[in-house]
Amino acid sequence: MAQFNLTNLRRELDPQMNKIVYPKIRARIEREFETSKDQLVRSFVNAGPSKELDELANTDRESRVDYVSPYTQGHGNLYAFLGFANDRNPTEEVKDYLEQNVRLKSITRGAFNREGNYVVTGKVEVPTLKEINASSTLDWSSRGWIDALVNGVRGMPEFLFGMFADNPKSLSGAGIELKKTRVRSDSFKPYNGNYLSQFLERFKAKIRSGKNTKE
Numbered sequence: 001m002a003q004f005n006l007t008n009l010r011r012e013l014d015p016q017m018n019k020i021v022y023p024k025i026r027a028r029i030e031r032e033f034e035t036s037k038d039q040l041v042r043s044f045v046n047a048g049p050s051k052e053l054d055e056l057a058n059t060d061r062e063s064r065v066d067y068v069s070p071y072t073q074g075h076g077n078l079y080a081f082l083g084f085a086n087d088r089n090p091t092e093e094v095k096d097y098l099e100q101n102v103r104l105k106s107i108t109r110g111a112f113n114r115e116g117n118y119v120v121t122g123k124v125e126v127p128t129l130k131e132i133n134a135s136s137t138l139d140w141s142s143r144g145w146i147d148a149l150v151n152g153v154r155g156m157p158e159f160l161f162g163m164f165a166d167n168p169k170s171l172s173g174a175g176i177e178l179k180k181t182r183v184r185s186d187s188f189k190p191y192n193g194n195y196l197s198q199f200l201e202r203f204k205a206k207i208r209s210g211k212n213t214k215e
Contacts, residue, residue: 022110025120033104033124033207040203041098047199049149049191050091052078057089071191082148085139093136094146094196101127102203124207129197150197152190 044050049071056064056079069077084090103125110120127135133144141148 026107029107029122036203036206037102040199041095043199044196045095047195049078054089054091057087082138082145083140090136090145097132097135126204146196149191150195
């Protein structure tokens, strides 16, 4: 019976696998990463609050007052309530940040593991939610707007929704802070649907499940 030194055999096969198989595996890793990343970005952009903020960012100040959000208990809308200035687009800001900072950093050369599988590993860099919040904050606070949206805003100034397009004190043109007059305190509740933290976790789970491509 012929006997083989498995270690030597793997050493001999490594150059051939790296020449023939590795390029195919690398291409597949890159393709699957881009597909997962695109899905992450789409999930964020297509979520209800993101779509509302994007739509209102592309609406003139006079028209913003006509939009009543399903997320503010029938009082105003997210763009006005969160106090975004002028034509700022917070959805586009976070979308751009994700596209620039969710990256496939490196893909190792393949090697045989102890089970005899030829393994190629990719390293993916994903920003934290804290970093994302720091990249897109409220105009009147250092707090990230995503954090405010999903966790609520304690000590929020009193807010009145209405036509303030010509009022320089109104950032959005559709709302203004009141100093003394009491308005409804239940006009905004934290958004409790699936949002960016869940989308990021889903993305990372997909990456982890396919981090080793074997042949």
